[in-house]
Amino acid sequence: MALRMWASSTANALKISCVSRPLISRCFSTVLDGLKYASSHEWVKHEGSVATVGITDHAQDHLGEVVFVDLPEPGGSVAQGSSFGAVESVKATSDVNSPISGEIVEVNTKLTEAPGLVNSSPYEEGWMIKIKPKNPSELDSLFGAKEYTKFCEEEDAAH
Amino acid sequence: MRGSLWQLGQSITRRLASGDKKAVAHRYFATEAELKKTALYDFHVANGGKMVPFAGWSMPIQYKDSIMDSTLNCRENGSLFDVSHMCGLSLKGKDAIPFLEKLVIADVAGLAPGTGTLTVFTNEKGGAIDDSVITKVKDDHIYLVVNAGCRDKDLAHIEAHMKAFKAKGGDVSWHIHDERSLLALQGPLAAPVLQHLTKEDLSKLYFGEFCMLDIHGSHCFLTRTGYTGEDGFEISVPSEKALDLAKAILEKSEGKIRLTGLGARDSLRLEAGLCLYGNDMEQHTTPIEAGLTWAVGKRRRAEGGFLGAEVILKQIQEGPPIRRVGFFSTGPPPRSHSEIQDEQGNNIGEVTSGGFSPCLKKNIAMGYVKSGLHKAGTNVKIVIRGKPNEGVVTKMPFVPTKYYKPS
Numbered sequence: 001m002a003l004r005m006w007a008s009s010t011a012n013a014l015k016i017s018c019v020s021r022p023l024i025s026r027c028f029s030t031v032l033d034g035l036k037y038a039s040s041h042e043w044v045k046h047e048g049s050v051a052t053v054g055i056t057d058h059a060q061d062h063l064g065e066v067v068f069v070d071l072p073e074p075g076g077s078v079a080q081g082s083s084f085g086a087v088e089s090v091k092a093t094s095d096v097n098s099p100i101s102g103e104i105v106e107v108n109t110k111l112t113e114a115p116g117l118v119n120s121s122p123y124e125e126g127w128m129i130k131i132k133p134k135n136p137s138e139l140d141s142l143f144g145a146k147e148y149t150k151f152c153e154e155e156d157a158a159h
Numbered sequence: 160m161r162g163s164l165w166q167l168g169q170s171i172t173r174r175l176a177s178g179d180k181k182a183v184a185h186r187y188f189a190t191e192a193e194l195k196k197t198a199l200y201d202f203h204v205a206n207g208g209k210m211v212p213f214a215g216w217s218m219p220i221q222y223k224d225s226i227m228d229s230t231l232n233c234r235e236n237g238s239l240f241d242v243s244h245m246c247g248l249s250l251k252g253k254d255a256i257p258f259l260e261k262l263v264i265a266d267v268a269g270l271a272p273g274t275g276t277l278t279v280f281t282n283e284k285g286g287a288i289d290d291s292v293i294t295k296v297k298d299d300h301i302y303l304v305v306n307a308g309c310r311d312k313d314l315a316h317i318e319a320h321m322k323a324f325k326a327k328g329g330d331v332s333w334h335i336h337d338e339r340s341l342l343a344l345q346g347p348l349a350a351p352v353l354q355h356l357t358k359e360d361l362s363k364l365y366f367g368e369f370c371m372l373d374i375h376g377s378h379c380f381l382t383r384t385g386y387t388g389e390d391g392f393e394i395s396v397p398s399e400k401a402l403d404l405a406k407a408i409l410e411k412s413e414g415k416i417r418l419t420g421l422g423a424r425d426s427l428r429l430e431a432g433l434c435l436y437g438n439d440m441e442q443h444t445t446p447i448e449a450g451l452t453w454a455v456g457k458r459r460r461a462e463g464g465f466l467g468a469e470v471i472l473k474q475i476q477e478g479p480p481i482r483r484v485g486f487f488s489t490g491p492p493p494r495s496h497s498e499i500q501d502e503q504g505n506n507i508g509e510v511t512s513g514g515f516s517p518c519l520k521k522n523i524a525m526g527y528v529k530s531g532l533h534k535a536g537t538n539v540k541i542v543i544r545g546k547p548n549e550g551v552v553t554k555m556p557f558v559p560t561k562y563y564k565p566s
Contacts, residue, residue, distance in 0.1 A: 064225050064227070065225055065226075065227045067492065067515040068490070068491045068492060068515070070491055070544065086491065086544065088492050088515070090225075090226045090227055090230075090422070090426060090514060090515050090517060091422055091426075091514060093491070093492075093494060
């Protein structure tokens, strides 16, 4: 989930960079076993012929209240690592990338009316799209739960 | 404030923005070391402030409360902001007023002592160099606060003109209040809480008024003003006493007034329909286009005598080509630079600030459209990620302001 910050022209003019340092590392986010994770903070759950995709608890926690979710139409295709939608919080717009390639078979239309589900239930009711994977071996390139937890800790600690 | 940005301090952002972790770390520390810190820096960090670089300063974008909660709490109870990054300045001398009047659109001479106004520093083309709240302390003393992000260019501009003015025998000098910190106390509890800390009767200090007084044992400059649309104050306090004062305010409010960061400050000012310099007003924007015609004093309209007066007075007469307006919209929240189209899909302007209003629970934005399409109720399209969304021109402020004025 590439956070595309809408830095203002002032910010640009002043060369304000996207830097901050939460001093207290946030290690309280939930990471579920059995899912695969992308370094851009999306999760994917592969069951049978369909893979469900959403953003992680860690991602929603950093974003704050989600006020709008921009999702694609079913039927289109997505490529691994490319953006399929966007999440808007009060102040930031973030692209959401697909962890795997495939055809979009379903989108979570509930998020149109209730974008806050992404915050309250990131792994369940806040799912975003379902994909028919084109190449299931892509899943092997993603993090497991333990690796992702470590990745988040390192990322927070580094900043 | 005025300055800007919504870098909510996400590690995610940084990582993705750059790729090479080592390079990020290197750049990060280099930047961090150069950032200026206010007297309250340690206090912010101790209170969970997410510190971000802002106009050369390390400032809290938010604390533990979310931006949504902080925004709502300001309107319900109150907020305390550290805005010490902004630059307080005193102009002194018997010619301080005629000097300043060459640079701003306000009728400074016409201000009663102890009152102030929002004004704009203009350039030769009538564009805005900065916006600023100026106060006439007395006839030979003007106190003003300029944006942190504009400090260097503003000071250079003022200094250059001051040199020329003094060379002709004018009596004016300045003092930059770097020995002071600036706190903004905003919201319905601002006055009752501050009243606990001073003997002066704050019920007699109305919106836009200024006084020097003792607050919690320190000599402070107090302006009844702010950047949220709420009643409130900006308190200039000697820096060595700033922490004491901040703690006393929070304590007297029994936890209801909360430390509030720049993120909520931006939501609040947007809801109040106030310009953020650098977004909603820039070098090429005139105060007339920005909807600040009211800030051009009556006498100034007749006499001119400020930089860019020809352009500005002509625009007052004939109307500006573009105008700043507000919008409600559906779909994703509009952001700075979102394109605005008419119903037929023709480009008519651009959004300069926008977001989701925590108080109204819907999208609000401001931006510039061609004159003629600026009337409230005009339907527009706002293009976000290539898709047009319904929008309608709306009067500002979006949330009613609650300034303390004589009834």
